[in-house]
């Protein structure tokens with residue numbers, strides 16, 4: 156961990172072992188923080204938040220831009236580390252580090268132009284007053300992040316909070332915190348003070364819970380499961396801290412009868428197999444028009460048979476492994492449950508080599524099955540649900556408690572726009588999978604997929620509070 160600028164062990168010397176999920180080889184240990192370690196970091200951040208709030212924006216922008224440069228200079232080392240500790244294929248790991256650097260630079264650039272307002276003299280009787288607003292930092296922002304995009308998701312939270320003058324405490328997922336520790340160390344070398352950016356490793360139930368309940372922490376930004384989000388929102392409410400939640404999804408991928416099938420298959424495969432299916436906005440339910448059902452399955456089988464499985468560190472590998480054996484067992488049991496509920500297994504269905512999972516097609520999935528509604532599967536599973544009309548497709552898509560993103564494949568702009576407007580979700584991709592994120596996009600979900608939006612176009616405002624200054628009776632009309 157890095158607390159107050161210094162490498163730190165847990166006060167009771169507890170550790171978490173980090174394994175390479177592809178090989179089960181031991182990589183390293185990290186501290187398992189105790190409550191007193193967390194309090195130490197929160198206390199350090201009290202001084203940090205004052206230093207950083209008083210650091211001018213141009214200086215914060217300059218330092219954050221240097222962080223982005225340093226990450227790019229160390230791209231290969233960080234990508235190899237990420238691939239090893241999570242089984243993400245190396246091409247995707249390089250992409251994640253590259254986009255993380257771009258994200259940090261993007262927030263820094265936007266912060267230089269994050270203006271307040273000057274209000275108009277629109278109210279009768281007080282037209283001689285001048286009112287203007289300034290964005291002030293919240294104070295201490297805790298960033299709690301999941302295992303699946305461990306670097307990019309921290310980059311969004313940390314850069315938005317730091318660019319606007321907050322002190323940050325990062326709590327990474329316990330499965331794969333190593334690359335993030337390297338990244339935080341690199342950022343500190345670029346000039347961010349040690350009490351302004353800290354990283355604490357340890358269990359979510361201890362570290363995350365203390366961060367959520369402590370009154371000296373002013374905001375929590377979580378990306379993670381809906382269950383953890385609900386518990387953090389409940390805890391955070393007791394001190395009325397801001398809680399931003401980017402949570403789970405069960406995103407539909409809708410293929411209309413007029414869709415270009417080759418493009419639909421390519422989008423389905425990319426949308427489901429990226430990151431081995433462990434993405435919040437992966438396409439997770441495949442709604443296919445009944446007239447093209449047989450063709451869709453035939454072509455999907457062909458495409459899946461060509462995917463290159465292998466070591467995540469091999470440049471040729473297109474599909475890696477899941478984060479750990481428990482994750483693979485969970486996917487296997489979710490498939491089993493869906494078969495028991497009446498679905499037909501077309502291919503796959505099993506874990507192999509502990510953490511690898513066969514790409515799986517489940518046919519004859521109907522709306523009464525859990526997988527068609529609220530069961531999020533974090534693995535390479537394609538449940539196929541047929542529909543007759545566009546209205547049916549919308550009804551099925553909206554039947555989930557989640558509403559993160561969606562994809563619609565069709566040649567008709569009118570039909571696509573009608574469906575997009577009817578879907579209850581944060582973004583709709585037309586002629587592509589909903590497995591999509593632009594760094595500027597206000598990314599986030601409807602319903603139980605969370606609240607708040609994350610992206611350069613909006614998060615700077617979320618990480619600040621707007622203060623109004625009033626100069627009374629100063630406006631002399633010419």
Ligand code: NAP
Pocket residue numbers: 299300301302303304326327328329330357358359360362363364378379380381383384386387401402403404434435436531559599600604605
């Ligand atoms: P998770 O189990 O919810 O964990 C997320 C983070 O919360 C981890 O750092 C975890 O720490 C911590 N945590 C666990 N229990 C906690 C508690 N009681 N209080 C405070 N913090 C706690 O999620 P995951 O399995 O890593 O990630 C997968 C989930 O994240 C999926 O549902 C996925 O859809 C969602 N996700 C959403 C987005 C989005 O942008 N909407 C993006 C990516 C992922 P430990 O690791 O120590 O348990």
